[in-house]
Amino acid sequence: MATHLTNPKAISDAGEKIYSRLYKPEYEQKHPGKFVAIDITNESATLGATAGEALARARADNRNGLFHLIRIGHPGAFEVGLAHRHVHSNRIPGR
Amino acid sequence: MHSKSDWPIGMFTPIGFLDGNGHPRVTIRVSGTHPTAFTEVDAMIDTGFTGFLMLPIALALPLGLALYGTGDYILADGSPISCFLAEGTVGIQAASHPPVLEPVTGVVVLAGEDALLGMEFVRGLQKWLVIGSAVMLADPDSVPG
Numbered sequence: 001m002a003t004h005l006t007n008p009k010a011i012s013d014a015g016e017k018i019y020s021r022l023y024k025p026e027y028e029q030k031h032p033g034k035f036v037a038i039d040i041t042n043e044s045a046t047l048g049a050t051a052g053e054a055l056a057r058a059r060a061d062n063r064n065g066l067f068h069l070i071r072i073g074h075p076g077a078f079e080v081g082l083a084h085r086h087v088h089s090n091r092i093p094g095r
Numbered sequence: 096m097h098s099k100s101d102w103p104i105g106m107f108t109p110i111g112f113l114d115g116n117g118h119p120r121v122t123i124r125v126s127g128t129h130p131t132a133f134t135e136v137d138a139m140i141d142t143g144f145t146g147f148l149m150l151p152i153a154l155a156l157p158l159g160l161a162l163y164g165t166g167d168y169i170l171a172d173g174s175p176i177s178c179f180l181a182e183g184t185v186g187i188q189a190a191s192h193p194p195v196l197e198p199v200t201g202v203v204v205l206a207g208e209d210a211l212l213g214m215e216f217v218r219g220l221q222k223w224l225v226i227g228s229a230v231m232l233a234d235p236d237s238v239p240g
Binding site: 008009037052055059067068069075076081 | 169180
């Protein structure tokens with residue numbers, strides 16, 4: 001696997017590419033708002049109503065998997081409000 | 096419409112406090128897969144955070160949280176941040192007796208400079224969260240409906 005496992009951006013990019021190539025059109029039509037865990041080791045996808053459900057199911061399917069979490073139809077898996085308003089993004093690990 | 100006197104005050108359980116900036120905080124105990132490793136932190140309740148718990152990496156590393164992989168979160172200005180995600184268990188350390196809640200397991204976002212409890216955690220409480228001059232929990236049955 002070429003993905004650099006210590007870099008969350010690289011893992012995220014790999015997961016996003018798999019999602020866009022294999023699942024995005026169908027999932028955005030059928031499962032908007034749900035969570036999907038993309039296993040970048042085997043390109044499988046696991047759905048869940050919550051982040052925890054999707055990731056727990058994905059791990060149960062592949063104990064050695066490495067997953068990228070996506071909220072279907074949203075720009076990110078999570079949103080953050082007030083607490084980070086004044087924190088510059090270059091101070092946050094993984095940016 | 097209910098008057099203040101309709102609310103059974105004795106059914107409210109204090110679980111937290113307002114910090115110097117007026118933000119609600121709760122002292123939580125976070126643990127991972129290691130049976131004896133945990134940390135206690137005053138986490139801020141942020142209803143604008145859609146996740147379960149955000150925890151600075153420096154606090155999370157000693158706990159040995161089981162890594163899931165990654166996810167992106169979106170800041171208030173719309174910019175995305177890629178970060179690691181792990182499985183963690185959160186218990187509330189309240190001064191009250193008996194223990195307020197059974198510990199809850201969820202997805203921990205390893206990022207930021209402060210511990211944040213988000214709406215996925217709040218929903219998982221299955222209780223009413225009351226924030227006023229203090230932070231309290233109420234059983235749904237005790238809240239006038």
